[in-house]
Amino acid sequence: MGKKKQSYLASSGFSGFGFSDGVLKGVVKKGYNNPTPIQRKCIPIIMDGKDVVAMARTGSGKTACFLLPILHHLREHDNCSGPRALILSPTRELALQTYQFFKELAKYTGLRASVVIGGSSIDKNFEALHSQPDVIIATPGRLTHVLMEMELKLANIKYFVLDEADRLFELGFCDQIKLISKQIGVERQTLLFSATLPQTLTEFTRIGLHDPVLIRLDKDEKLSEFxxxxxxxxxxxxxxxxxxxxxxxxxxxxxxxxxxxxxxxxxxxxxxxxxxxxxxxxxxxxxxxxxxxxxxxxxxxxxxxxxxxxxxxxxxxxxxxxxxxxxxxxxxxxxxxxxxxxxxxxxxxxxxxxxxxxxxxxxxxxxxxxxxxxxxxxxxxxxxxxxxxxxxxxxxxxxxxxxxxxxxxxxxxxxxxxxxxxxxxxxxxxxxxxxxxxxxxxxxxxxxxxxxxxxxxxxxxxxxxxxxxxxxxxxxNSIKNYKSSKTIFEVNPTKNMNAFQVMQETRKRHGESIEDFSAKKARKEAENSKHAQQKVADGFIPYNSTNQHFEKGLEISQFEKEIRSSAFDVIVDDEKKLAEKRSQKVWDRKQKRYKGISENNKKITTESGAKISASFKTGRYEHWLKNKGNAKSGDRNFEDFVKSTQAENKHNKGRNELKNADQVAKVRRQKARKMEFDKRRYQEKKSRHENKSGKGGQKFKGKGKKKK
CATH class of the missing domain: 3.40.50.300 (P-loop containing nucleotide triphosphate hydrolases)
Structure with missing residues (x-):
């Protein structure tokens, strides 16, 4: 019986990746025999622990690319370490679909997953996290809100996945993703799966990933041949x-x-x-x-x-x-x-x-x-x-x-x-x-x-x-394509019809304009053709270097080179969109003035589209804990985990962190502006005093005490 079981598992094409028996059982139970091209390329690199940016068309099997290695490395359920993998999806339907797929593949591993999405009470999200999941599958808006309410840091996350990443950024979840990534431990593996690579996503890959590998299967065809x-x-x-x-x-x-x-x-x-x-x-x-x-x-x-x-x-x-x-x-x-x-x-x-x-x-x-x-x-x-x-x-x-x-x-x-x-x-x-x-x-x-x-x-x-x-x-078809050569004013004309004469003069005037336009167009085409022939005759060979930065010694890595060639925006460039957004103004009722949208840095957009403060907290989590009743052992372990992270947050609030170069430069600029303001104010005060006292007046002593 055991030999039959082993041969049954070995018959799957996924056995060559070195997955554990529990993962292979789930693959065979699902009915998969051979991995897709994107799976054959991605899975070995992910198994080696490298960050990955994968691009492939929709329906190519990207979900299994990150689920199978995560299931293999997590092995079995851990009741004490908290969540160890986080998967972000752009929509609730995709999150639920990924969760269902996870349950089918993880059937023989004992690993647990929880879904944190909007559209339902936030109490259900608290309950989902207290069920001790190994994997969290979430939408960014609701997860950000839940992490704020619980004051929770996901420091034990080892795998951070952005599924349909281009859609995540197009829907405006960039701020939420950055906030969530700050709550995750630095020692993590980041996996980014997308069908396209817009410019905003390109910038994120440079900042949020460590020496990633770019895998592209979208070069030859963007649509299925069927x-x-x-x-x-x-x-x-x-x-x-x-x-x-x-x-x-x-x-x-x-x-x-x-x-x-x-x-x-x-x-x-x-x-x-x-x-x-x-x-x-x-x-x-x-x-x-x-x-x-x-x-x-x-x-x-x-x-x-x-x-x-x-x-x-x-x-x-x-x-x-x-x-x-x-x-x-x-x-x-x-x-x-x-x-x-x-x-x-x-x-x-x-x-x-x-x-x-x-x-x-x-x-x-x-x-x-x-x-x-x-x-x-x-x-x-x-x-x-x-x-x-x-x-x-x-x-x-x-x-x-x-x-x-x-x-x-x-x-x-x-x-x-x-x-x-x-x-x-x-x-x-x-x-x-x-x-x-x-x-x-x-x-x-x-x-x-x-x-x-x-x-x-x-x-x-x-x-x-x-x-x-x-x-x-x-x-x-002939009726559809029929076009009369005369207008109603030109049918059966008489000598006394002014409309007929007007139409004749209009046709003559328009005919001259059409002839002039056609002649100019023909001359321009002839000049362009002559110019092109002259270039060929003179041996002109146009050349533009495709790798100028590398020649200048400024190229950082192979990934930088590949991602520049992969990024595209067909209709409007993302930088142009961001510039237009920055130029937009909205009326601020409290300050009684128009404010730029980019000035609202301390606001984030929730999944419902509402803007809330980045430190928004209603106390719903504490209220839920009081009304929860008797806690299970797993809940008590998770409560200890939450309390430890909350205590760490309070401890870190008072700690003086090292400032980066931008922060240091900002402080210096503020000091310079203050010194310049104080100097200008001093000069104005001095000139006013001299004008008031006259030539024989008392000498100005600045901030000294007044003489009695």
Missing amino acids: LKLNYINVRSVQKIPLLLYLLCEKLHNKDKTAVFLPTRHYVEYVHELLTGLNVESTFIYSSLDQEARSENISKFSNRARVCNILLVTDIAARGIDIPVLDNVINFNFPCSPKLFVHRVGRVARSGRSGTAISFVTSEELAYYVDVQLFLGRPISLADKDSSEDEDGILGGVNKETVADYFDKINTIASLEGADYESLRETADRSLIQYAKTCPAACHESSKRAKDLNLENLQIHPFLRLKSTDTNVQDFL
């Missing part, structure tokens, strides 16, 4: 009818489909329309109650349920693993290529195929060009010869299919009455506010989008009618 992309050019008023047509008729009834909508009001609006059409759907968004969120996700993920449509906002764009997802629909086109990659990355995972359908209005064409440039793919427009097997085509919409659902929406509106109108108006207003928050596409993409000729754009192959009568389709 993912099919469809882009559909629509007008804004056609989006809702087209969405209903896709969900009710085009997509297979058994397919799991996620629809990304701009705001929660739009989620509620579309959900109401689907309910009116007797189509079951579920939804999640940020302000939804945590219990309702969990219930709706399980309702959609469960194969036994009938619900196959999930309506979401961007809260689920990353980190939510729904392995049975078949389709993704982008109702509004993402304003960032990174966001597009993570939205459509929900499908075509673990070898499965999937389809991503994105609606593109004329205002969103620049974002579409951004995405194609980011993915390194050509911009291809649908024509008569385009087939449904082609990938990444931008095509038009079939007006016949959309027209039917216009009528159905009107029927639902007549039945619902005022409630429907109120819901629709609220959704439209929220869409206007959402559009204001979207950054503009880059200038080059906007320029290319304007040059796209969509007049002859054919219906997307995905939406074409399955009919043998092609004459009807050709006739409809």
